Every structure is written in C-alpha cells, then in structure tokens.
C-alpha cells in the first residue's frame with residue numbers, strides 16, 4: 336500500500352477509536368500532534384512513515400483511561416497495521432514509541448529511544464503547553480472533577496514523581512508538576528524553540544491568573 340493510503344486508513348481508524356474520548360485526548364489532539372511531528376521531522380533525519388504512524392496511534396488506548404493498561408495501545412496497533420501491509424520492523428518500532436513516549440515514563444530509566452520517538456514525544460509535549468496546553472489541563476481537571484485552584488495548597492510543592500502519579504490536586508498545580516517542566520525535556524532543536532514560545536505564554540498566563548485571584 337502507498338504511504339498516503341496507509342496514512343488515510345490510519346486516520347479513519349483513529350477517528351473511530353477516539354470518537355468518545357475526553358476533549359484533551361480526542362482526534363483534534365492527535366491531528367495537532369501529527370502536524371507538530373511532521374513540522375519537527377522536516378529538520379531531522381527520520382523515517383517519516385514511523386513518525387506519522389506513531390503520532391496518529393500514540394493515544395489509541397491511553398493507560399490513563401484504560402485502568403493503567405500500558406499494553407492495550409501497542410496491541411491495538413499490532414492488530415491494525417498488518418492489514419495495511421506495514422512491515423513488522425515498522426510495527427515493532429511504532430509499538431515501542433507508543434509504549435515508552437509518555438510523560439510518566441520520562442521519570443523512569445529510558446529503555447527505548449530513537450529519533451522517531453523523540454520527534455513524536457516533542458510533538459505531544461508541545462500540545463501540553465501554551466494556550467492549547469492550558470485548555471487541555473483545565474478540561475482534564477474538569478473531567479476528573481478537580482478544583483481550578485485552592486488558596487490553601489501551595490502549587491510549588493507538587494513537582495515530583497510521587498505527586499505527579501497520584502495527584503488529585505487542583506489543576507493549577509499541574510503547571511508545576513508538569514507543564515512548566517516540559518521545555519527542559521524537549522529532544523529536538525525545533526521542539527526546543529517551539530516549546531520556549533509556549534512556555535513564555537504560560538508564564539504570562541500564570542502571572543495574570545494570580546493577579547486576578549489576588550485582586
């Protein structure tokens with residue numbers, strides 16, 4: 336099958352799989368990550384089919400929404416891709432990217448990496464930053480029934496692995512446990528540059544947020 340046909344069929348599969356997904360992890364998130372990944376890949380020497388497939392398939396079964404099951408996404412990809420004639424080395428690589436690219440895994444010793452994974456990871460991280468990242472965070476917090484902020488909780492205390500993994504804190508804390516840390520975790524030059532702009536915007540946003548809270 337031609338590259339374009341493989342991608343088109345994968346797009347349809349992902350749209351169908353994510354039709355009931357939470358707003359921050361829906362098809363539009365995938366589309367933004369896919370576009371970010373293609374932009375970043377322009378300045379890197381990478382296998383484009385792997386980058387595009389991994390971007391499209393990276394959240395088909397997010398462990399967060401699947402009782403922590405880390406293997407469901409890779410398994411779905413392995414069920415789907417052979418029907419498009421994708422070779423087994425590409426499928427294994429895409430599975431590894433889905434398995435290891437999450438922010439949660441970034442706290443653990445890296446067990447797998449590749450330029451293709453680094454590109455998709457940067458693309459996904461960019462979508463957790465800036466104006467879209469802020470919208471996604473509050474949408475996710477609302478989905479989980481969390482407060483926007485709580486004057487009694489100091490956000491800066493929520494920055495380590497334990498608090499991240501078990502956090503039920505107000506969404507504003509999520510800036511300190513994740514969003515503001517992302518710019519220093521980017522892999523590629525292009526990713527770093529784009530991340531810096533989005534990071535700066537989040538700082539402006541927080542500044543205004545506290546001005547209004549304390550008005």
Ligand code: ADP
Pocket residue numbers: 359399436437438439459460462463468471472473475476502506509513
């Ligand atoms: P990954 O990028 O590996 O999928 P997450 O699943 O942690 O990482 O993040 C996906 C999206 O959900 C991001 O936009 C992130 O900010 C948001 N999110 C995750 N956990 C929280 C949380 N506790 N509060 C608010 N938003 C969250």
Ligand code: NI
Pocket residue numbers: 364368393394459
């Ligand atoms: Ni994602």
